[in-house]
Amino acid sequence: MAVGIKDLMEEARADVRSITVEEANALRDDPDHVFVDIRDVRELERDGLVAGARHAPRGMLEFWIDPDSPYHKPYLAEDKTFVFYCASGWRSLLAAQVAQRMGLRCASMEGGFGAWRKAEFPTETRD
Template identity: 60%
Template structure:
């Protein structure tokens, strides 16, 4: 049986702590939190990103988190709380679940970058490739 995306989201929502945009604006400056933008590079170039966030495309996440991978990024070995976000919150919810399963203290930001931007929070432009 194939598990549909709605079931996958419900399963992830049951085990991942999600945080609101308001919570993030109050705690983002905390040095123990890393915001992780999992949108693809085209989205970052087109829409910008949250200042100080770490860009990590969803398709590379497993490889970047795993310290045994030749693609491992040390940013994921800092022992911090990782708050994942995407455009709307669906991909980041699944990413946070995966990151939890891989041993990280992971959260998902409800509403994603779209709500962040709509609320007029700071956004930085990404250089075009």
């Protein structure tokens, strides 16, 4: 029997801590938390991102996390909690689940960047 996206999302919701945009905003200046935008670079260029966030495209996330990968990014090996987000929260929930399985402390931001912008929290443009 095939597994659908609803099944994957339900499993991820059971595994990963989800936080609201209000909770996320309260953590934005906390040096122990790193915001990670997993959206495609075109989305960042078009819409911007959470002020101070790092970018890790969803398609490269596992490679950037694994220290044995030639694509590893050292910031993803820091002893911090990573707050993943995407446009609406679906991709980031699945990304946070994978990152958590790979040993990172994670949270997924509910509602994603869309909810963040709607709340009028700080954003910045991508250079």
